[in-house]
Amino acid sequence: MINDWHVVASSENLVEGKILKVRLLGQDVLLWRNGKEALAWEDRCPHRGASLSKGWIEKDNLVCSYHGLAFNGEGKCSHIPAHPEQIPSKRSKACVKTYHLQERYGMVWVCLGIPQQDVPFLAEWDNPEFYNKIFFDGVLHRSSAPRTLENFIDMNHVPFIHNGTLGNSDYPEQGTYTVELKGDGIHIHEVNTWQVNMDIDSERQGDNDPVNFHVLRPLTACLRRGTESQRMAIFFTVTPTEEEECLVWRWMVFNYEVPHQEFKNFTFAVIEQDIQAIESQKPKRLPLNLADEYHLPSDRSTITYRKWLKQLGATFGTIA
Incomplete structure (x- = not known):
């Protein structure tokens, strides 16, 4: 790193x-x-x-x-x-x-060292279709950066940790999805988890629109969701300040209108739910030995992430 x-x-x-x-x-x-x-x-x-x-x-x-x-x-x-x-x-x-x-x-x-490549690329940034951008400044998480990034790509927790906000515990089932490890990171395709629509209307209606992730770097990922007329992306990057402390930054970009303040309030509620869950995890550093924790079939994205970190030799915030 x-x-x-x-x-x-x-x-x-x-x-x-x-x-x-x-x-x-x-x-x-x-x-x-x-x-x-x-x-x-x-x-x-x-x-x-x-x-x-x-x-x-x-x-x-x-x-x-x-x-x-x-x-x-x-x-x-x-x-x-x-x-x-x-x-x-x-x-x-x-x-x-x-x-x-x-x-x-x-x-x-x-x-801090010698850059091996450029800053992670956010394709939507210069795309005029994604005119609506909302920034979330660095939010403190008292946990390791790899634990925090892993939570972002883990959809299993959404029905429970975010029940009543982003998810719904009445719809916990996880469908099949694919994970590919390529030269530019991890690609996670077609994750079908019930979530509220991003227009966060008063009825909080939701659906199983597929979510796609691209983990560009060990601590940077992008989530993409939506149809052609209503697409959104979350650019999510984690700063490892200490072994067991980090800051989370995110841009949320849309090709449609959302009420900014209401959406920010909604997102901060989701972030706070994540923080409470992540900070409760033990150990705070992410175990890279798969035998150290129990895994579900729907954990294939996070299992691939741990294998990738081990392959890269990532040690800061991890347990080998």
Whole structure:
């Protein structure tokens, strides 16, 4: 996961002149804008290890609050107040560790290692048909990121955890569906689980319209549902802040109108139900050894997910 992209903030929260401190894979990371360029650095001054996020931005430099050392946009020390005539050489240790950063879909993505591929692709984003977009900022889950992602692609829980909101316990049966592991991730086709219609009308009518998932990365997935006239997609990505803590971000995009505030209230109710269930799971980290838990025939999507994580060598937030 260290070589993958993870969302750490929304672009609108990373404002010029402000230093933003975030956590990713158990590490402190600071974000700041040097003009229009967004930067991600290790939150550590190379001089005496103080937190750089406690400093300030001055003349396109980030200044450490401990001894006043200033660092330019490349992370190199540009000024030492105690020795103003001294300019550290290019080979000196007076450089901050920098990370890869991209802004996409209104979110800030950071890679702590060496990116092996681009930020996950959301096909609907630039499609003018999907003009209606609703964003849900990072929501804290006190559980591991893989547990949280697995819950998103697990439809078995919908009739029970979301009974009365998204699902209905009178319709718990799971039909057959197919799962394919390809080079671009896991494709889950035609999952038929009773859910309310996404227009969330007053009668809360539902149906078994098939749901399709594409797990693009270990911690990013997309759900697609609906007919040609009413299609929606959920772009769902999880940030592993700690081994047993994460943030969940999601875009919900539609090619039709939905009442935004009512839909947000409805979705937050569903999210809260998920959080209560996920945080109750033990262990909090996802077991990758299939013998550690009992499985149902309709668990083929989550079984494939666990096998895939093990194949990829994913260790953060998992139990081998």
